[in-house]
Amino acid sequence: MPMEPRLIATEEAFAPIEYIAEYLKLSERIDTAASRYLAIYYRKQEMVHQLTELDFRIDEMDRFGVDMHLLGITGPGVQAFEAKLGTELAVIANDTLAAAIGRHPTRFAGLAAVAPQDPHAAAREIDRAINTLKLNGIIINSHTHGEYLDDPKFWPIFEAAVANDAPIYLHPTFPADSMIGPYSHYGMMGALWGFGADTSLHAVRMIMGGVFDAFPTLKIVLGHMGEALPFWLGRLDNRYHNILRRGGLEPLGMKQLQRLPSEYFATNFWMTTSGMMTDPPLQFCLDMFGPERVMFAVDYPYEQTAEAVAFMRNAPLDAATMRLVTHANAEALFRISPV
């Protein structure tokens, strides 16, 4: 029987215990819809164990045949705090990751946490995380206190990412406090709906704000089959082009882009299967962007490894596409050594 292809899962959550402790302290001081929601999770012993005891998950990986976790700090991560504490916790998170990778170099790779609250400190931490700790990329849990990365004050982060050729995983968090109202009922603020709504908003802000014209080699990874954006690209192009043709860019406060919105997806974006376990969206992403831009992910511990692996192993893909999606794209993008 042929060997099953190597399986690298690319959006796997962890948290240093120091982060959990600081978040619980914060949630006692600042009462928001998000902090109430998260405090429920962070008071569950099992969840804290899964997030903080990094070696614990290896049993589950072995049981279901996941070869490697690309680890990233769970949302909102260090972005929940003021700049100084967020920056300190990013250093702790990245040192924790590097130590875990040192213990299990064939089982773990890692995305560096950074605190955009202090963009210059974040840029320095990117340099340290990539060059000294040899981490594989960066994770940013969407907005930071309601501010999005299209704001040029955050662009030192992009300069550092591009200089280090480090991809940024734009991972979800709860919608900002300023707009969480309509999301706060029926459990809709989290992964059920709010996460994807906020992260797709963030990615579209970056495109329309000209981020990829300023940083043509910036690499962004979106989870959840591209946070629904693949389905929406034709409409972004259509409306952008329509407004452009009618001379409406300036009155609407829009930027003249160098390319159509969808075209940045062909050069600057990758997407993962995290939390999405049905064939048609996978096929749609592959049809839209080709097999080089899609990667497998579970979203441990929030999704079930068994279910995600069964979905991936049974997906109706040819052998070459299966190889790319299960591991080869992740190896190339995140500079993970092939076995």
Ligand code: MN
């Ligand atoms: Mn996730």
